[in-house]
Amino acid sequence: KPTNAAVFNNWGAKYAVQRASPLVCPNQGLANELSILCRDRELEGLSKNALAYERAIGIIKSYPKVITSDTFKSDLTKLPSLGAKTQTKILEYIDQGHVNEAQATLASERYQSLSLFTSIYGIGPTKARQFYGMGMRTIADLERYYDIPPSPDPERPRPPEVVTEVLKGLDVVSGFTPNGKPIRDEGRASELSVPVGIVLKDELDVRIPRAEVEEMRDVVLHELEELQPGCVSTIVGGYRRGKPMSNDVDIVISHSDYTKGKDIIPGLCKRLTAQLYRKGLVTHIMHLSGFHAHNALREEHWDSLEKALTVFKLPPSENNPVRIHRRVDLIFALPESYWTAVIGWSGSKMFQRDLRLWAKQEKGMKFDSVGLTRRHDSKRFLPKTEEEVFQILGLPWIDPTMRNV
Ligand code: DCP
Ligand code: MG
Incomplete structure (x- = not known):
């Protein structure tokens, strides 16, 4: 089903679910610079600031032509989701092709270590900041902390057979029930998720x-x-x-x-x-x-x-x-x-977040991956297709490839 044409020129709309957001947009360079700042706020646990950046990036992702000083002035300065600080950064980008603070962030040791740590499965921003606070900076630091034998060649990732060998000591399934269900040692599972993530990092990357x-x-x-x-x-x-x-x-x-x-x-x-x-x-x-x-x-x-x-x-x-x-x-x-x-897990995260917000604020409904219900009487809708979910929510159809907000 083709994406509703109206959503292609709807960049000013409040909710991301009203706008088409392609995978790569005409202002991708700007979106990438602002994403660094968004990521930085996430890593620092400043979720409100991160969300504000995410909303600004969302608008930029759905803006259909390259932003110039003129189009910036005529189209973007009035939008409530673009605050004064963000606007200054967009202007910097139009002038110089980069955002000063984004470049400084990329170069900072703290940002680099926190990004590196959170790229490991099982490590979120909070744990990453703890490790940084303990003086750790590199993967080698984490390996020492967890007693994981380093790669035989420090210049290269572990070869697959070495990865398998190291992982043997880190298994958490201790057997199976008579019905064939895996028995997991949950205490050990939460202890081991980070070391497993560290050993697997090079492959999962x-x-x-x-x-x-x-x-x-x-x-x-x-x-x-x-x-x-x-x-x-x-x-x-x-x-x-x-x-x-x-x-x-x-x-x-x-x-x-x-x-x-x-x-x-x-x-x-x-x-x-x-x-x-x-x-x-x-x-x-x-x-x-x-x-x-x-x-x-x-x-x-x-x-x-x-x-x-x-x-x-x-x-x-x-x-x-x-x-x-x-x-x-x-x-x-x-x-x-x-x-x-299917819709909830297709994402993007921002698309799915605004779907919930739209349902709640505009339609008096509750949307999540489990279903769609009307708030005042808890009536449950039973959509038989993906299109029907959009119809019930009063939204124009947006193809999954246009949900990259
Ligand atoms: N999702 C979500 N909130 C979460 C986890 C997932 O909304 N806490 C949804 C949105 C995601 C989708 O599930 O788009 C899949 O999550 P992934 O982390 O796998 O992200 P993607 O598949 O979008 O990207 P990739 O796996 O390539 O990094
Ligand atoms: Mg995925």
Whole structure:
């Protein structure tokens, strides 16, 4: 379905869900400079400031032509989401082709270390600032702290067989129940997520081309079909927004039988993950959750869908005798939640955040990956397609490739 033409020239709209945001925009250089400042505020725990930058970047991402001093004056100075400080920085960029503070930030030791630390799976801004406060600056510092043997050649990443060897000491699955469910040592799991992330960093840093994303999906679905025929799935995340390379693979899974799906889906996440683990396709389970209410409480993610956050490795093939570890997220939704789950996990983060805000502030509804409800009487909508979700929310259709806000 083509994207509604109106959203292409709607850069002044308040919500990101009213605007088309391509993967690469005419003002990409400016967006990148401001993203450095946004990232810096995130790393420093200043989430309000980060969000303000994110909103400004959102406007720029949907502005359809190159911003000049003239178009800046006529179109952008009146927008409430572009504050005085941000405007000064945009003008700097128009004049000089860079933003002074962004360049200074990039060059700062603190920004460099915090970015490096948070690029490791399991380390967020808070932990990164703690490590920095303890005097650590490099990956080698973290390896010493966690007693991880360094790469045999300090100039190069560990070869895949060495990575596998080092990881052996860091497994958290201690066995399986008679039903085939993995038994995890949760205490050890939270202790080990950072060291596992450190050892895997070099491999997980390698972006995944689209063809390999699809290959991984095919392998997962093949195992799923064996366990449970009739499932449906969509690759979501950056892949669905058209990114040529992804950092991880996100797949939303449900069942084609709307009625029976209610009984089929619960527990399937654990069964599939166990099967993949047994076959050596999943090498690490970073997180495994169920529908249970008590899980939803301590859930760091924003929805209560059953999900497995895993480390995955394709079996070697003729063309690819050496495979590296990849991150794969498997998200399971009941049939009635499928399309909201697909939309929520397609992102971008900002798009999905404004979807929730739009639903709440403009429509009196609650949107999340689990579903769409009317606030005043809790009436639940049961959309049967992705388009229907947009219709119910009174929004023009926006193709996933235009949700890169
Ligand atoms: N998501 C979200 N909030 C979270 C986690 C995820 O809104 N806390 C949604 C938006 C993301 C999507 O899920 O776009 C997938 O998350 P990823 O972290 O995998 O991000 P992307 O897939 O967009 O990019 P990439 O994986 O290539 O880095
Ligand atoms: Mg992703």
